[in-house]
Amino acid sequence: MAGGSAIRGSRVGSGPMGEVERGEAAPRVWVSYWCANSHEVRPSFARDGEIQIPESWDCPRCGLPAGLDKDNPPAPPRNEPYKTHLAYVKERRSTEDGDALLDEALAALRERRGG
Known part of the structure; x- marks a missing residue:
């Protein structure tokens, strides 16, 4: 029989991490970006005084740049x-x-x- 742990499967610091321990989350704003392959990416940004939303974002599915305009996404980079x-x-x-x-x-x- 192994060690004398009173509660199996637990460790120091484990347990639910709710808003009580962490504090309240900052208000968020979700922005949609579209790549040339029509993938949608929705990163969230903190909604504080000045929101600086980038013009482009890298698509995690295909790696192409994604833009804010769904009908006119950025062109894929040209590889030399x-x-x-x-x-x-x-x-x-x-x-x-x-x-x-x-x-x-x-x-x-x-x-x-x-x-």
């Missing part, structure tokens, strides 16, 4: 594909510039090798 180093070089230089640089580098290499 991964670019290689060569892709970035091609953005900065034309093919003609690349050919000229290659010819210059080959000429310098041939001069060093003595050929």
